[in-house]
Amino acid sequence: MLPDLVAGVALLALTAYVLLGGADFGAGFWDLTAGGAQRGAPVRAMIKRAMSPVWEANHVWLIFLLVVLWTGFPVAFGSITSTLAVPLFLAGIGIILRGGAFALKGEAATIAEARALGATFALASVLTPFAFGAAAGAIAAGRVPVGNARGDEWSSWTGSVSILVGLLAVATGAHLAAVFLGADSRRAGRPDMVRAFRARALGSGVVAGGLAIAGLLVVRSEVPALYDGLTSGAGLVCVLVSGAAGLITLRLEWRERFEAARYTAAAAVAAIVAGWAIAQEPYLLPPDLTVHEAAGAHATLVALLVATGLGLLLIVPALTWLFRLALSGRLAYEENPRP
Amino acid sequence: MIDGVLGGPVDQDYLLQARQMQAMSFAVHIPLVCFGIAFPAMVLFLEGLWLRTDDPFYRALAKRWSKAMLILFAVGVVTGTILSFEMGLLWPEFMATFGDVFGLAFGVEGVSFFIEAIFIAIYVYGWDRLPARVHFAAGVPIVVAGLSGSFMVISVNGWMNQPEGFSVRGGEVVDVNPLDALFNKNLWHELVHMYIAGFIVAGFLVAGVYAYGWLRGRRDRHHRVGIVVALSVAALAAPAQLLVGDWAARTVADRQPVKLAAFEGLEKTTKGAPFTLPGGIEIPDLLSVLAFHDPNATVTGLDSVPKDDRPPTGIVKVSFRAMVFIGTALTALGGWFLWTWWRHGRLPSSPWFHRALVAAGPLALVALIAGWITTEVGRQPWVVYQVMRTESAVTGASGVPVGFAVLGLVYAGLAAVTFVMLHRFSRGPLEVEADAA
Numbered sequence: 001m002l003p004d005l006v007a008g009v010a011l012l013a014l015t016a017y018v019l020l021g022g023a024d025f026g027a028g029f030w031d032l033t034a035g036g037a038q039r040g041a042p043v044r045a046m047i048k049r050a051m052s053p054v055w056e057a058n059h060v061w062l063i064f065l066l067v068v069l070w071t072g073f074p075v076a077f078g079s080i081t082s083t084l085a086v087p088l089f090l091a092g093i094g095i096i097l098r099g100g101a102f103a104l105k106g107e108a109a110t111i112a113e114a115r116a117l118g119a120t121f122a123l124a125s126v127l128t129p130f131a132f133g134a135a136a137g138a139i140a141a142g143r144v145p146v147g148n149a150r151g152d153e154w155s156s157w158t159g160s161v162s163i164l165v166g167l168l169a170v171a172t173g174a175h176l177a178a179v180f181l182g183a184d185s186r187r188a189g190r191p192d193m194v195r196a197f198r199a200r201a202l203g204s205g206v207v208a209g210g211l212a213i214a215g216l217l218v219v220r221s222e223v224p225a226l227y228d229g230l231t232s233g234a235g236l237v238c239v240l241v242s243g244a245a246g247l248i249t250l251r252l253e254w255r256e257r258f259e260a261a262r263y264t265a266a267a268a269v270a271a272i273v274a275g276w277a278i279a280q281e282p283y284l285l286p287p288d289l290t291v292h293e294a295a296g297a298h299a300t301l302v303a304l305l306v307a308t309g310l311g312l313l314l315i316v317p318a319l320t321w322l323f324r325l326a327l328s329g330r331l332a333y334e335e336n337p338r339p
Numbered sequence: 340m341i342d343g344v345l346g347g348p349v350d351q352d353y354l355l356q357a358r359q360m361q362a363m364s365f366a367v368h369i370p371l372v373c374f375g376i377a378f379p380a381m382v383l384f385l386e387g388l389w390l391r392t393d394d395p396f397y398r399a400l401a402k403r404w405s406k407a408m409l410i411l412f413a414v415g416v417v418t419g420t421i422l423s424f425e426m427g428l429l430w431p432e433f434m435a436t437f438g439d440v441f442g443l444a445f446g447v448e449g450v451s452f453f454i455e456a457i458f459i460a461i462y463v464y465g466w467d468r469l470p471a472r473v474h475f476a477a478g479v480p481i482v483v484a485g486l487s488g489s490f491m492v493i494s495v496n497g498w499m500n501q502p503e504g505f506s507v508r509g510g511e512v513v514d515v516n517p518l519d520a521l522f523n524k525n526l527w528h529e530l531v532h533m534y535i536a537g538f539i540v541a542g543f544l545v546a547g548v549y550a551y552g553w554l555r556g557r558r559d560r561h562h563r564v565g566i567v568v569a570l571s572v573a574a575l576a577a578p579a580q581l582l583v584g585d586w587a588a589r590t591v592a593d594r595q596p597v598k599l600a601a602f603e604g605l606e607k608t609t610k611g612a613p614f615t616l617p618g619g620i621e622i623p624d625l626l627s628v629l630a631f632h633d634p635n636a637t638v639t640g641l642d643s644v645p646k647d648d649r650p651p652t653g654i655v656k657v658s659f660r661a662m663v664f665i666g667t668a669l670t671a672l673g674g675w676f677l678w679t680w681w682r683h684g685r686l687p688s689s690p691w692f693h694r695a696l697v698a699a700g701p702l703a704l705v706a707l708i709a710g711w712i713t714t715e716v717g718r719q720p721w722v723v724y725q726v727m728r729t730e731s732a733v734t735g736a737s738g739v740p741v742g743f744a745v746l747g748l749v750y751a752g753l754a755a756v757t758f759v760m761l762h763r764f765s766r767g768p769l770e771v772e773a774d775a776a
Contacts, residue, residue, distance in 0.1 A: 052460075052464065053460040053461075053464045054460065056412070056413060056416050056456040056459070056460060057453065057456040057457045057460060059416060059420070059456070060449065060452050060453045060456050062420070063419075063420060063423060063449050063452060064449045064453070066423050066424075066427075067423070067442065067445040067446050067448070067449045068446070070426070070427065070434050070438040070442050070445070071438055071439055071442025071443060071445065071446055072439070072442075074344075074434055074435045074436070074437070074438025074439050074442070075344055075345065075435045077427055077431075077434055077435065077438055078344075078345050078427065078431035078432060078433075078434045078435025078436075078438070079345065079431070079435070080427070081424075081426075081427025081428050081431050081434070081734075082345075082427070082428075082431035082734045082735060082736050083736075085428050085734065085736040085738070085742075086738070088424060088427075088428060089424070089428060089742055089745075091424075092420065092421050092424040092428075093745065093746070093749055095417055095420050095421070096417045096418070096420075096421060096749055096750075096753060097749065098417075099413055099414075099416060099417035099420075100413070100414060100417055100753045100756070100757070102413070103409075103410050103413030103414060104410065104756055104757060104760045107410070107760040107761075107763060107764055108760075109763060117756075146345070147345050147346050147735075148343075148345040148346055148349050148431050148432050148435075148734060148735040149349065149431070149734055149735035149736040150346075150735075153736060153737065153738070296438060296439025296442070296515075297439045297440070297515035297517075299515055299516055299517055300439040300440070300442065300443060300515055300517045301439075303443050303517045303518065304442070304443060304446055304517075307443060307446045307447055307450070308446065310450075311446070311447070311449070311450035311453070314450060314453075314454060315450060315453045315454070315457075318453070318454060318457045318458065318480075319453075319457060321457075321461070322457045322460060322461055325461060325465065325468075325469075326460075326464075330465065330468040330469070331460065331461065331464035331465055331468070332464060332468075
């Protein structure tokens with residue numbers, strides 16, 4: 001029971017990171033594809049405005065996930081980080097480049113500097129979710145054995161499941177970002193931007209949905225046990241919820257109803273994450289290590305749950321205030337571009 | 340002694356590179372932590388001055404510092420993330436075996452980090468749209484989170500040096516008590532030592548930036564107030580640090596005698612042990628005085644443990660001296676300022692004072708890193724003192740040198756760009772808004 005609760009906390013942190021952190025990476029994807037300096041400027045300005053006050057807080061969900069994993073399931077943590085050292089290191093490098101470039105972009109003095117930092121930000125925003133997705137795919141595909149670097153350093157995360165989950169992570173992030181930015185554009189009274197993000201949302205939504213279906217087919221041939229979990233019981237419910245939420249999202253986007261689409265788009269992604277967890281239950285590292293076997297000392301799990309509960313009492317109201325201020329446009333100082 | 344739950348020691352040809360990679364990542368991150376500790380308090384002090392005096396100058400300065408604070412925080416976020424990645428990427432056996440003993444501290448640290456990230460955004464982006472008192476209040480949690488975050492990270496470091504909260508039976512970790520691990524006996528002096536170091540490093544660096552401008556002829560109110568506020572913080576913290584350093588040294592003498600022996604490179608257990616000053620001048624009995632406040636006290640030598648259990652003495656000895664002597668010099672420089680301020684109510688006017696201030700910031704950084712080298716290299720060859728060896732903790736993955744090189748290049752680029760941007764930022768004019776109040 002106790003290990004399941006801690007696993008639930010980890011899943012909550014993972015979902016929050018996939019939704020909020022994922023959208024920040026997705027914003028980087030749209031920055032990358034916005035076009036030349038002139039043409040892409042309005043899209044990039046909208047991204048900067050929306051992301052600046054919240055990206056650091058959104059990033060903390062990742063730290064929270066890491067901490068819960070190594071405290072609650074230390075054996076699994078050590079096994080994952082040693083076998084999947086390459087994709088996790090790449091994700092880490094991507095995090096430095098993305099965050100560093102984004103934070104310093106505001107001080108760029110010339111177009112060339114702004115371009116170099118912008119390109120770094122944007123490319124790293126694609127690399128990081130792909131690497132994380134590939135790592136998650138490796139776990140789902142059962143390629144992370146218990147032990148110190150016991151799995152293969154390369155083939156563990158370069159299989160078809162990993163590649164598809166990596167692409168899916170990039171696509172869902174881009175889709176969430178397009179929806180969130182569309183809603184921001186509407187609040188900011190920018191119909192031109194609303195149209196721009198409508199096209200991006202619809203396009204990335206279709207791609208993300210296609211990748212999700214392709215992923216299901218690959219899982220069917222590569223990881224039958226996971227496929228069975230996704231096509232029966234609660235796992236199947238999650239898959240159906242995700243599909244339905246995705247379709248509703250596309251319809252809302254078509255009609256430019258971005259405020260509502262934010263919730264359905266998030267639900268579609270959250271249902272995939274939950275479905276994955278349910279489908280590989282009771283395993284943390286399939287096919288051998290269960291959640292219960294991986295769990296740390298009892299006293300620590302109790303303390304961790306208490307600390308998390310108390311922490312959330314502080315974090316949730318603070319986060320709510322931050323998002324309210326940000327969404328109502330009260331967290332923006334105008335950057336004066338220096339000559 | 341424990342080998343670890345993932346299957347015990349592995350072949351790793353690059354243990355030294357793994358340690359150096361960790362040390363480099365740490366050396367990049369820890370100066371940013373100092374700003375996380377001290378900058379919010381300094382910015383709030385300035386905003387408080389504005390609220391009391393209604394002088395828009397203070398508001399403009401606080402706002403300006405807060406933007407630099409946000410940039411440094413962002414760089415600290417990403418470099419701190421790398422540290423948590425490396426815990427697993429480089430030391431998986433350590434994490435797998437002890438994650439549930441010391442991990443709780445990081446859980447609380449995560450909460451602090453959340454609070455810091457949320458309120459720093461509200462504070463820095465909220466200057467123009469929040470009511471003044473609400474804005475000031477939004478800064479307070481940043482200061483508190485800076486303290487509680489350090490508290491938790493230092494707790495883990497204290498624990499690695501003084502492992503508590505578990506027993507070892509048959510090579511396995513049992514009877515885990517996470518609260519005993521959290522509040523270990525090393526926590527308090529390490530915490531106070533690091534917290535004060537944060538104010539010294541950030542204070543001298545900020546004062547040094549303004550002193551540099553002053554030497555280049557920018558002798559306006561902006562530069563004068565910048566020096567006074569930042570230097571006051573550092574000058575008050577420096578002498579306190581000497582006392583805390585004494586407390587720390589005596590604790591090490593008591594609990595990690597082999598580490599203390601490495602401070603001096605003391606081979607044999609000696610009654611009335613000497614201490615060597617830079618330049619090779621040996622002062623009799625001084626190590627005994629430093630360690631036990633008693634010139635006749637017996638100091639344990641390195642030969643009290645087998646060769647394999649001794650830390651590398653050369654670098655520890657040099658680092659310890661660097662920390663102590665820089666710390667003492669900084670205290671003297673701070674004293675010069677405090678004396679002149681007290682007697683004459685102004686800054687010392689000598690250009691040598693300002694030149695010394697410019698040098699003081701980087702020197703404070705050197706002392707900070709030297710202090711961490713002293714305690715961390717002095718802990719070797721143990722990752723968990725006298726329980727698990729560092730070589731048992733290391734990853735079995737290949738490619739450590741490649742990772743080290745890539746991260747080194749990325750960090751060099753990050754440091755260069757951050758420096759250039761902050762330098763440019765520091766030369767921009769202070770934008771005082773007349774109608775700000």
